[in-house]
Each structure stands twice: as C-alpha cells, then as structure tokens.
Amino acid sequence: MIIGKVINRVVSTRKYEELQGYKLLVIQPCYGSADFFVAADNIGAGEGEYVLVSTGEAVQHALTKHAPIDAIVVGILDHEPTI
Amino acid sequence: MIIGKVINRVVSTRKYEELQGYKLLVIQPCYGSADFFVAADNIGAGEGEYVLVSTGEAVQHALTKHAPIDAIVVGILDHEPTI
C-alpha cells in the first residue's frame, strides 16, 4: 500500500456509473518522488489527511460491487508518518 | 487512477477483434514525468480533454465483454486539474 496525503478532489460528471458514490481524491505519495494519482474514497478521508491506499486488483475486495477503480483509500493514518 | 490529457489517437487495422469499437487514445499523464500511454475509450473523450484513466484488472469491470485492454478512460474531468 502507498501512504499519501489528500490534496484535493476532482469532479467528473461524465463517468462510468460504477464510479458514482465515491469521492475522487488527488493523492500525493509521501515517500520518494512518485507522481500524484487519484484514489476513490468512501470512508471519509479529508483534505490534508494521511491515508493508506491500495491499488490494483486488491481494490475490488474493498467494493460492494465491482467497478473500474484501480486505487482506493483503505485507511486513514492516526498520525503523520514519521519517515 | 491517472489523470491525463488526450493527445491524439492511434489506428491499428491488424488487431485483436476484442479491441474493435474502442478508440485508442494517446494519453499524457498530468502529474510528474510519467510516459505517454494508450487507453481505450468508449465514452467519447476528445482531443485536449482531461480524463481519468483506470489501469490493470479494474479495466475489465468497465467492459461489457472481456478484452485484452489494460487501460481505459473511466471519466472526463469537468475542469482542468488545478494541481
């Protein structure tokens, strides 16, 4: 999983209906210089919070129904990571 | 998911028949210096638009029938991303 900081969110009106109901958050990875990416969220992560993001096929196991989502917030960190 | 800009499209006459009916768009990732790549599209993304692209196994959940496609446009952003 990737630790990242929630930067903001993007809005897409024309999208697959399976994406309805998820916030689409722009995530800045905390370690290294990896690129920003977008993760779906339905556990209420807010701007500035540090989150744990799962990617790939594992995402489907976080969904109640399959959707074309390849990154999802699976946890919100209690504290800012120290490294 | 990756946010990218639609640059142009590529044409492939000799291809797997499961790819028929999808536009093949060259996408420029918006964040960082990631390489251009090709995503399938069937929601009408046009040149110059900013799109949300899912990759990997998640793609299959956007298709009505399995196909050897590993990246697909799942949404069109309402606005140019601010970051």
Next chain:
Amino acid sequence: MIIGKVINRVVSTRKYEELQGYKLLVIQPCYGSADFFVAADNIGAGEGEYVLVSTGEAVQHALTKHAPIDAIVVGILDHEPTI
C-alpha cells in the same frame, strides 16, 4: 497499453510449455525512457513495426488458454506514431 517498436526476438528452448507457439519479441517503448521488455506475439508483428502491447491480467483475455505471459502484442499500428 504501451506503444513500442519491435527490436528483435529472443529464443528460449527451456521454457514453460504454455509459452510454445508464441514469438517472444523484445519491445522498445516509444514514449519516454522506459526499459525494453519482452512481449509474446501471435498476430505476426515483424521487426521494426510499431505495436500496441497490453500487460498484466488483461493479457489472459488474448489467449485461448491461460499461460504465464504478462505482455502481449494486441495490435500493429498502421503508421509510426507522430508523438
């Protein structure tokens, strides 16, 4: 998907039998500085041609029988990509 140029092919006599019947092509990605990699091919891509390669689980949907192949040529481009 990745756009790449077919450089040459590699030969492996000792291999999983599920790989029999596929040419193993060394592919040079066209965009950026990504590393060369090997893709299976069974649609007749030739040296110097520009091809569209799918990777990951999507590959299995191009095969008539599951095989430990993680990259496959799914299309041959009509023209050299302009970008």
Next chain:
Amino acid sequence: MIIGKVINRVVSTRKYEELQGYKLLVIQPCYGSADFFVAADNIGAGEGEYVLVSTGEAVQHALTKHAPIDAIVVGILDHEPTI
C-alpha cells in the same frame, strides 16, 4: 518479490475491517532507489528485519479471506542480502 527492510509500523484506526489483524509495516526496498511502501504482515516480521514482499493479486493467495491488501510479507530472510 521485493526484498526490503522493515523500518517501522503505521497505525490506522479508521480502516476497512478486512485489514484488522495485520500489522502495517513501512518497508524500505533494499535494491535501487524505489520508494518506501507499506506491506501487511501476519508472520511476525520485526523492525530491522529483511523480508520478502509479494505485491498485486498474488497477495490474495496469502490471505485466509480476501482483503484490499496489495502487498504482504511472505518470508523473512535468514541473512542480510549480500547484494
């Protein structure tokens, strides 16, 4: 698989319940300059130990029940890697 060193662990109280019972370890890859990442662990890897981490769909085959986990410690190395 990736060889990495266990740096520390992160705590997330608000998380998917499928992640309960796993330690969430920050891993520093041993080779190259790849970014730190987080792997789940349930075989008792401790801080400073060198571990073997599997990523992607393979992770599910280490779980007794599917979970949105994309990296897991599958082995603890007997010795510090020599290269």
Next chain:
Amino acid sequence: MIIGKVINRVVSTRKYEELQGYKLLVIQPCYGSADFFVAADNIGAGEGEYVLVSTGEAVQHALTKHAPIDAIVVGILDHEPTI
C-alpha cells in the same frame, strides 16, 4: 516479461508454506536501470543464466497450486541477449 540475469539466491526459513519448493532467485534486469528483484524458480535456472521472468497475476498460471508469488522464471534464454 522481463529479461534478467540470475545473480544469486536468498534463503528464507520463516515463510509461507506455499513458497516451499521454489528457489528464490535475485534477478538483475538486463535492460535499463530497473531494480533487482526476486523471482521464484522451479525450472532449474542457474547463477549467471539469462532468464525470462513473468510478473503479476500471470504467475499463477505457471503454478500447480496458487501461491503468493508475484514473479517467476518462465524460460531460460538460449543466448545472452544482444541488446
């Protein structure tokens, strides 16, 4: 697939039992500057040999029984790659 050179092997006594019976080889990718990684092997690749490695979900199709393995040697090259 990735072409790599077998550097050495790592030993892990405390590991998932599904990994028993596979050699764990440290692989140096031949192209570019990608990081070393570990691949399972059960076709007898030896130190110094050039091998073809599959990664991701494709690996499962090389196994007789599912295991948390995300990279496996699927072929041994007849010759050192020329590029």
